[in-house]
Amino acid sequence: MEEVRYPRKRFAELLGFSESELTIADNLEGLVELGGRRDSYGPGDLSAYRAALGAHPPRRQMRRQLFLNFKGGTGKTSLSTSYAYRLAELGHRVLLLDLDSQGHATKCVGFEGEEQKYTLFDVLVKKLPIADAVIHTPLAELDLVASNLRMSTIDLALMPMSGREFKLRKALEDVADRYDFCVLDAPPSFGLLNLNAIMSSDDLFVPVLPDFLSFHGLKLLFETVHELEEDLEHYLQNVTILLNNFNPTTRIAREARQALEEHYGEYLSKTVVRQCTKFAQASSExxxxxxxxxxxxxxxxxxxxxxEFMPRLAARAQERSA
Structure with a gap:
């Protein structure tokens, strides 16, 4: 991420400016020291300009949003990291939590999990304050809690603990006033770690591929969520299925989409994420x-x-305040 550069026109658009308005901002006290007018800007510049100009969106109560599917290979990490980065790019304060021992979300934002002093393991097992495990990215609005192979043993470490299902929820309480969104990228499995993730979340995003094998993981996930509602009385406020890697030219993709609409229509996002090789290229870099x-x-x-999703949050906030 340190090598990310925004062309001048793109940088102005992110701030909601025209290029002429950006020229005025370049020369404002407190910003001219950053280098004045340039052809390109970095993520740190975007954060500095937002702070100096007061160009952040209104703050909100932290929304905890989990990306999870018990089936692997659905593109969950590409979606979750892109979603988290975009929210931060727009000025929202975002905490990205990597729960997967492979550390792919960590890598997708430019860090190596094995090089980090602390990970989510230290937070959940060793009771390290989550703020001490936070990694600050070049984009000041985006923070990360990393993961690495040590996380592969976390279910065993949590097993003998009391209140083990609520460790993550409790840890997040300490930073709830620092962020607008907490985006959780979970591994494709079910155990104590993902139970913690579900019990910590307000919203669940379920990426699925347009093939019928994806339906098996989807059915198990919905059964699990329903059992948690009954046994632990935790109710997710939104469950959204994201159809990912969709290619409308293939018959099986069209049939899978139709099946999703028939069986899970009330949960299916109106947005379809089209097949895009740029996701893999971006992640590799x-x-x-x-x-x-x-x-x-x-x-x-x-x-x-x-x-699509932001109006839902606004409507729910109005319902609570009414």
Missing amino acids: GTPIFAFDPSSKGAEDIQSIID
Whole structure:
């Protein structure tokens, strides 16, 4: 992420400016020291300009959003990291939690899990305050709690603990006032770690591929969520299925989409994430899709998910205040 550069026009658009308005901002006291007018800017510049200009969106109570499917290979990490980065790019304060021992979410934002002093393991097992495990990215609005192979033993470490299902929820309480969103990227399995993730979340995003094998993981996940509602009285406020890697030219993809609409229509996002090779290319370079290619189909579709979901949050906030 340190190598990410925004062309001048793109940088102005992110701030909601025209290029002429950006020229005025370049020369404002407190910003001219950053270098004045330039052809390109970095993520740190974006954060500095937002802070100096007061160009952040209104703060909100932290929303905890989990990306999870018990089936692997659904593109969950590409979606979750791109979603988290885009929210931060728009000025929201975001904490990205990598729960997967492979550390792919950590890599997708430019860090190596094995090089980090602390991970989520230290938070959940050794009671380290989560703020001490936070890694600050070049984009000041985006923070990360990393993961590495040590996380592969976390279910065994949590097993003998009292209140083991609520360790993550309790840890997040300490930073609830620092972030607008907490985005959790979970491994494709069910155990105590993912139980913690579900019990910590307000919203569940379930990425699925347009094939019928994805339905097996989907059915198990919905059964699990229903059991948690009954046994532990935890009710997710939103459950959204994201159809990912969709290619409308293939018959099986069209049939899978139709089946999802028939059986899970009330949960299915209106936005379909189209097949996009740029996701894999961006991930391999440790760069979110919006920094790698903001004009790609993948970036457009992630933005559509945000545009679709934000009004729901606003409506729910109005219901609570009424």
